[in-house]
Amino acid sequence: MGMKISKRAQNVPASATIAVTSRAQELKAQGVDVVGFGAGAPDFDTPDYIKDAAIEALKAGKTKYTAASGIIELRTAIAEKLQKENGLSYTPEQVVVNIGGKHSVYEAMQAVLDPGDEVILPTPYWVTYPETIKLAGATSKIVQTDKSNGYKITPDQLKEALTDKSAMLLINSPNNPGGFTYTPAELKSLAEVLEGTDVYVLSDEIYEKLIYGDTEFVSFASLSKDAFGRTITLNGFSKAFSMTGWRLGYAAGPPDVIKAMGRLQSHMTSNPTTFAQYAAVEALGAPAGEAIEAMRVEFERRGQYMTERLNGIEGVQCTASTGAFYCFPDVSSHYGRNINGAQIGGSMDFAKALLEQANVALVPGLPFGCDKNVRLSFACSLEQITKGLDRLQEWLNQ
Numbered sequence: 001m002g003m004k005i006s007k008r009a010q011n012v013p014a015s016a017t018i019a020v021t022s023r024a025q026e027l028k029a030q031g032v033d034v035v036g037f038g039a040g041a042p043d044f045d046t047p048d049y050i051k052d053a054a055i056e057a058l059k060a061g062k063t064k065y066t067a068a069s070g071i072i073e074l075r076t077a078i079a080e081k082l083q084k085e086n087g088l089s090y091t092p093e094q095v096v097v098n099i100g101g102k103h104s105v106y107e108a109m110q111a112v113l114d115p116g117d118e119v120i121l122p123t124p125y126w127v128t129y130p131e132t133i134k135l136a137g138a139t140s141k142i143v144q145t146d147k148s149n150g151y152k153i154t155p156d157q158l159k160e161a162l163t164d165k166s167a168m169l170l171i172n173s174p175n176n177p178g179g180f181t182y183t184p185a186e187l188k189s190l191a192e193v194l195e196g197t198d199v200y201v202l203s204d205e206i207y208e209k210l211i212y213g214d215t216e217f218v219s220f221a222s223l224s225k226d227a228f229g230r231t232i233t234l235n236g237f238s239k240a241f242s243m244t245g246w247r248l249g250y251a252a253g254p255p256d257v258i259k260a261m262g263r264l265q266s267h268m269t270s271n272p273t274t275f276a277q278y279a280a281v282e283a284l285g286a287p288a289g290e291a292i293e294a295m296r297v298e299f300e301r302r303g304q305y306m307t308e309r310l311n312g313i314e315g316v317q318c319t320a321s322t323g324a325f326y327c328f329p330d331v332s333s334h335y336g337r338n339i340n341g342a343q344i345g346g347s348m349d350f351a352k353a354l355l356e357q358a359n360v361a362l363v364p365g366l367p368f369g370c371d372k373n374v375r376l377s378f379a380c381s382l383e384q385i386t387k388g389l390d391r392l393q394e395w396l397n398q
């Protein structure tokens with residue numbers, strides 16, 4: 001007899017990005033030389049001054065429970081960061097520290113969404129959003145964006161998507177998987193459409209520090225008083241400080257929302273790891289600028305190279321990455337081909353055949369809502385990028 005699994009759990013598939021990485025790891029374990037473009041984590045180590053702060057905290061006995069929403073020192077440091085860098089005036093009570101940005105997304109949705117609510121979700125979207133929307137009992141109202149508009153939702157599309165059930169708009173800029181960033185003017189025009197509605201904006205700003213060229217980053221909540229009132233600003237330590245394994249994210253927003261998240265958290269997980277929180281205070285306080293900038297510059301160099309190489313491959317079109325560490329080329333002109341016996345019907349077939357035949361791991365666009373595209377992460381060395389793109393080119397040119 002099969003044991004019962006809840007409908008809730010049955011309805012949530014494993015993360016597609018993790019599936020590709022697992023298969024690539026399997027091949028690597030068999031001794032195959034796989035080039036991995038699947039990474040969602042910076043390939044740099046956490047800066048030493050942050051590690052040292054965690055060790056100090058451990059030695060000082062910071063090993064017990066804290067307030068569920070996080071230590072006041074960290075909530076204060078985050079509020080100060082948001083004021084200084086983002087022009088946002090939140091009190092420490094308007095900040096909740098979570099166990100990673102993913103947890104912040106989940107908890108924010110649990111705090112404000114009800115069954116029947118609709119969340120406006122532009123493509124391409126991070127794979128976790130539709131699942132967390134589902135887990136909150138709400139429905140994704142997916143808005144298909146267009147390459148001609150840089151894959152960004154337009155004010156007209158937003159107007160069209162709004163219904164009396166709309167409860168939230170999801171904005172993720174810089175974007176995973178798209179590698180694009182909304183301009184301040186684009187965000188402003190979206191914010192204006194929402195005026196007079198009671199729709200929340202969940203603004204996932206986790207890639208804030210990773211922007212390239214003359215790209216300008218603004219926080220959605222800073223656009224206007226109206227935007228400030230409706231926005232839940234989401235950020236974390238994973239990408240900016242290369243701290244993915246530390247599991248620290250945060251949300252800031254309207255006091256009632258943050259309080260509700262704190263209440264949920266007090267029963268779900270309690271506080272984020274205590275000594276990690278103390279290290280995070282240091283991460284924000286100490287002059288982190290240099291370490292972050294060195295990472296950013298290196299990502300920019302790799303992103304430019306990857307974009308150029310991709311555009312040099314026949315039937316591949318890639319817009320320059322302006323943020324995060326992803327290229328998201330359209331490879332659909334190869335669909336319908338048969339490559340070495342593999343029929344390429346869409347991005348899933350493309351990724352599978354490329355991995356099996358040419359030992360290059362990338363992530364299909366389908367789970368991000370864009371089947372024409374595939375995602376390549378440039379969070380790996382230039383040498384690996386060169387090798388992987390040589391293989392991709394050769395594979396497609398047959």
Ligand code: PMP
Nearest residue numbers: 040100101102126176236238249
């Ligand atoms: N938002 C986006 C868009 C992401 O890509 C990620 C990481 N893949 C996160 C949030 C969450 O990261 P973490 O849970 O490590 O803070």
